[in-house]
Amino acid sequence: MKPLGLTVGDPAGVGPELSLAVASDPRWMPSAPVILIGSIELLARVAAHIDMTVQFRPVLPGEPVTARPGVAHVIDVPLDAAAVVPGRVTADNGRFTVDTISRATRLAQAGKISAVISAPASKEAFNLAGYHYEGQTEIFADLTGTEGFHTLLVGGPMRVSLVSAHCSMLEAVSRVNFARITRILGELDATLRARFGLADPRIGVAGLNPHAGENGLFGREEVDEVRPAVESLRRQGRDVVGPLPSDSLFAAAEDGRFDAVLAMYHDQATIPLKRYGYVSYAAGLPIIRTTPGHGTAFDIAWTGKADVGLLARAASLAESLAERRPATA
CATH class of the missing domain: 3.40.718.10 (Isopropylmalate Dehydrogenase)
Structure with missing residues (x-):
């Protein structure tokens, strides 16, 4: 089974820390390897902020990876991570979020990842950046040309x-x-x-x-x-x-x-x-995409207080759906 791709969500929210846990903490890792789609610089800042010990391994699209506790495999997406302030909504963060979604979509369509899991993103941020969508699902639908x-x-x-x-x-x-x-x-x-x-x-x-x-x-x-x-x-x-x-x-x-x-x-x-x-599962898309049913939790971002459980469940659901590998739906 190909790795799962996990977009790290809004940089100023809880998405990055939750993503690190699902990718590298044995308490939360799925059986399949997880590749984070985000900024290594950002993830390193967040890990340091919450005193999380993790090694970062940059990977290229399609490169074989093996799940290893304490190691986060990352496809690096450019971001001025030094400018990110926890809890602050910005257009730059919104652009980065959409960039990660675009990258993940292309990888899934090319068969380089088996499914996409999305950490929480800010609708306000990506609308500030000029991407006028109701949510992340609509972005995935637009990128895949899906109407239904x-x-x-x-x-x-x-x-x-x-x-x-x-x-x-x-x-x-x-x-x-x-x-x-x-x-x-x-x-x-x-x-x-x-x-x-x-x-x-x-x-x-x-x-x-x-x-x-x-x-x-x-x-x-x-x-x-x-x-x-x-x-x-x-x-x-x-x-x-x-x-x-x-x-x-x-x-x-x-x-x-x-x-x-x-x-x-x-x-x-x-x-x-x-x-x-x-x-949440996006029914009707040509790719498998799941996300937890909670938001960015800006008030506790980068504190280590966020509950990893729902993002881990989203990863588990994506993995189980990918294992069936149907041709449609």
């Missing part, structure tokens, strides 16, 4: 896909439409089969409104958009149920009655998952 993609969250016993992610509630409601829901349900079903190895996945679809609208009493979205999309997938032989009230649906999913849930908007999905912690 969505976010799939994995936490505890649940897998939850999103109709919309990083947008206002007004925009989220506008995205609850037949065409978008039908597309995402198809992507989710294909991903569960090809990536997660489920032969006949059962998907529960949440309503947008309280009580899933009660047949139009509390809104027409379920009647006019969600239910027709569910019926369309069922006519194709897919095991899709809904729209269902979200509180009841998530309780059923926790009990194992659904293989995945489709949520209508960001917080509807993340609130039930937060107690487990979750990682």
